[in-house]
Amino acid sequence: MATTLSEAYRNHPLNLHHIIPLDFSSIRTLPDSHAWSQSNDSDNNFSYNESLSIPIIDLIDPHAMEQIGFACEKWGVFQLKNHGIPLSVIEEVEVESKKLFSLPAEEKLKALRSPGGATGYGRARISPFFPKFMWHEGFTFMGSSDDAKKIWPKDYERFCDAMENYQNQMKVLSEKLTHMILTFLGINNSSQENKWVGSTNHIGAIQLNFYPCCPEPNRAMGLAPHTDTSFLTILHQTLTNGLQIFKDGSGWVPINPNPNTLVVNIGDILHIMSNARFHCALHRVVVNKTKQRYSMAYFYGPPIDYVISPIVINCVVPRFHALTVKEYISIKAKNLGGALSLITTT
Numbered sequence: 063m064a065t066t067l068s069e070a071y072r073n074h075p076l077n078l079h080h081i082i083p084l085d086f087s088s089i090r091t092l093p094d095s096h097a098w099s100q101s102n103d104s105d106n107n108f109s110y111n112e113s114l115s116i117p118i119i120d121l122i123d124p125h126a127m128e129q130i131g132f133a134c135e136k137w138g139v140f141q142l143k144n145h146g147i148p149l150s151v152i153e154e155v156e157v158e159s160k161k162l163f164s165l166p167a168e169e170k171l172k173a174l175r176s177p178g179g180a181t182g183y184g185r186a187r188i189s190p191f192f193p194k195f196m197w198h199e200g201f202t203f204m205g206s207s208d209d210a211k212k213i214w215p216k217d218y219e220r221f222c223d224a225m226e227n228y229q230n231q232m233k234v235l236s237e238k239l240t241h242m243i244l245t246f247l248g249i250n251n252s253s254q255e256n257k258w259v260g261s262t263n264h265i266g267a268i269q270l271n272f273y274p275c276c277p278e279p280n281r282a283m284g285l286a287p288h289t290d291t292s293f294l295t296i297l298h299q300t301l302t303n304g305l306q307i308f309k310d311g312s313g314w315v316p317i318n319p320n321p322n323t324l325v326v327n328i329g330d331i332l333h334i335m336s337n338a339r340f341h342c343a344l345h346r347v348v349v350n351k352t353k354q355r356y357s358m359a360y361f362y363g364p365p366i367d368y369v370i371s372p373i374v375i376n377c378v379v380p381r382f383h384a385l386t387v388k389e390y391i392s393i394k395a396k397n398l399g400g401a402l403s404l405i406t407t408t
């Protein structure tokens with residue numbers, strides 16, 4: 063890959079040396095540094111209603127493409143079954159992730175992400191936009207064994223093999239979904255918008271997330287509200303609830319784990335390319351008093367020098383200015399949720 067994600071982050075260093083408390087498991091009362099002023103308790107009284115359930119789509123259904131397209135328009139997120147990822151690949155990455163996060167803090171900090179870097183252990187990139195810390199630890203993997211070697215100099219292979227297998231499987235699934243989505247949007251497989259799909263010149267990153275048990279979950283935040291920057295994100299979550307997406311008029315809607323089902327959500331890049339026809343779902347994670355939670359996200363998208371522009375036909379007015387992935391990452395690094403409105407044409 064000639065141009066990498068690290069290159070895009072280099073100009074937006076992030077001070078990571080604030081993972082407080084360093085050992086979540088020993089904390090009995092919520093430290094002020096992690097106490098969010100607004101309790102998320104009141105948002106949690108969501109009452110189930112059929113029209114507010116996130117669609118579950120069967121990838122081998124002959125109508126899967128239309129169902130995916132409609133889910134992207136209405137929700138920006140869907141659950142996927144019969145996705146073809148072997149259970150053993152998912153289980154391995156879960157085992158290795160649990161092994162990583164259960165290490166003492168000083169071991170994990172050996173792989174602390176550097177301020178301008180893209181991979182390694184640390185807090186979420188969105189952290190500086192919020193006044194309080196999140197009840198969360200993360201680890202980003204992008205194909206290299208360097209970070210794992212810092213933690214396990216002689217014994218890194220099992221971890222890296224699990225990540226690589228997961229990444230390879232997720233890439234294939236992402237390509238399949240991308241072809242379906244672009245076809246739904248009326249783009250043919252050989253057109254310019256499709257060139258990066260299936261090539262080695264793409265961005266593919268794994269983010270391992272860990273949400274320890276929290277003494278006061280209603281005053282804490284696992285992962286603050288955000289949209290993903292990706293074209294699409296595929297997420298495996300363990301069996302603890304916590305993920306929620308924001309739906310106008312309804313508030314925070316849970317996406318509770320379903321066995322053998324992955325969560326797919328639309329990121330900013332596809333939102334722009336679809337000329338805002340597809341929703342990019344604002345989502346967050348709430349934490350739990352007695353259950354730990356893990357999730358493994360795969361972010362997929364075009365390379366950083368790719369020009370993102372709305373795909374419009376006939377006289378439809380593009381709602382966003384064209385810009386490279388790198389330029390968008392740079393705008394988002396400074397403005398987070400305000401990034402999309404800064405590139406609108408009106």
Ligand SMILES: C=C1C[C@]23C[C@@]1(O)CC[C@H]2[C@@]12CCC[C@@](C)(C(=O)O1)[C@H]2[C@@H]3C(=O)O
Pocket residue numbers: 067180186187188189202267269288289290291292361
């Ligand atoms: C490819 C990526 C997407 C991500 C930034 C990253 O380089 C790796 C971490 C990803 C993550 C995970 C938690 C939420 C998020 C907004 C963040 O702070 O780090 C996403 C980033 C993103 O979508 O921009």
Ligand SMILES: O=C(O)CCC(=O)C(=O)O
Pocket residue numbers: 269271285290297299304305345347356357359
């Ligand atoms: O943990 C989750 O369920 C969501 C994680 C997430 O939103 C992310 O990694 O971007």
Ligand SMILES: [Fe+2]
Pocket residue numbers: 288289290345
């Ligand atoms: Fe996310």
